[in-house]
Amino acid sequence: MLERLAGNMALKSELGAALGAGRLPHAILLVGEPGCGAGFAARCLAADYLYPQGGPHAEAVLKKEDTECLVLQGEGASGQIAVKRVREMREAIQRSALSTDAAGRVLFIYGAQNLNGSSANAMLKIIEEPPEGVLFVLTATSAATVLPTIRSRCAAYTIAPVPTDECAALLTREGLPARLAQELAFLYEGHIGTALQAFRNDTFKAALGLAKELCSYAAQNDTYRTLVLVTKYERDRESFLALLWQLDQLCSAVLRRPAYGAEQCGGLTPDRAARILQVSAATRKAVTGNGNLRLAVAVFAAEAAR
Incomplete structure (x- = not known):
């Protein structure tokens, strides 16, 4: 599924090679400005990790519908990831059995910069002693905004915007009229997710x-x-x-x-x-x-x- 990620050829090649060789780190941090597609990249990586052969389950991961994927993200007016939610996820990972259909389990932490001191410490305990088969995929708008204790335990990769022409072509394939696709690709400087929001x-x-x-x-x-x-x-x-x-x-x-x-x-x-x-x-x-x-x-x- 990584090939569906626009641009970012070096990142796709490196992660694809690590997956193929069974050398993928157990904690990955994907860094990208809002609208660059870091969340989509996270799901593509998870789909390839869980279901190397592809198929309906892999497609479900991209649609946020697969049961082997757990999600942590900010909540409420503060947008912070509460320590209570981290502990709930830790228990869910440790107590539930892995599916026979999947190669493991994935915990997404969307917006890892929203982990505060307490929730980061709770998350650190899981990442340092990961249950077998669990992949942690974190996203953040900037590596500098993620607490050092978490950042240092992850292999970090940067998701970049795609060239304007490539962005416009992709938007056209998503159903945007050509002229509008060109305008939005230019206006939002290749941030595909942002351009799609402006249309949808x-x-x-x-x-x-x-x-x-x-x-x-x-x-x-x-x-x-x-x-x-x-x-x-x-x-x-x-x-x-x-x-x-x-x-x-x-x-x-x-x-x-x-x-x-x-x-x-x-x-x-x-x-x-x-x-x-x-x-x-x-x-x-x-x-x-x-x-x-x-x-x-x-x-x-x-x-x-x-």
Whole structure:
């Protein structure tokens, strides 16, 4: 299944060789920016480990449906992986018998940077004394954000975005119209997962559309319509941050290709895009620092369209 992972030829070759020779480390850390496909890569590796011959069970792993795969990930508003959940997984691994259909069992730890001190210590006990046949596959947005005690026990690999042309071709095969595939591949710089979200996820798609609208208002110095658009976020911190993130992607795209501002962002120029990026960064700092959200929204509108 690793061959289904786009790009990353060296990584696929190294992991494939280790699998074939039976030398795969028992703990793998896959590092990649959000949208790069680290989670998909983790499932591809797990499928090849559990079911070397492929088949329906291997496909089920990719669909997150296989019973030999256990999952740990952040929960609640904090997004932290609780020590209680780690202990539950440890018991599940130690007490349950392995299936005769699979070569072992896999424990996914999605977002390993969300392990806190207590949960990391509990996880360390499992990784240092792994039950027979268990593969630990961790993902993280950055190796530096994973606690050293966990990171040092893993073989780390980096998942990279794919070239824009390759990303566009893959998106087309997923059903996106060619022109849209090319735009999203460029906008999100080869992050296939992010581009697919922009096509399939209505909330994500809506945020992108509003960010484009905001760019257009800013290009026209239209403070009033900018304020009207963002006022709806005065009580929705997370959605406002999502809008700012989309805005950052658009402004970055305009800086890389000035014509994109005329094509997709209502005439936004590189100079104004650079200014909006500065305003967005300052606003994000205020919002994430528990500043007054209503005030932050109003100031953003005034500064972005000035």
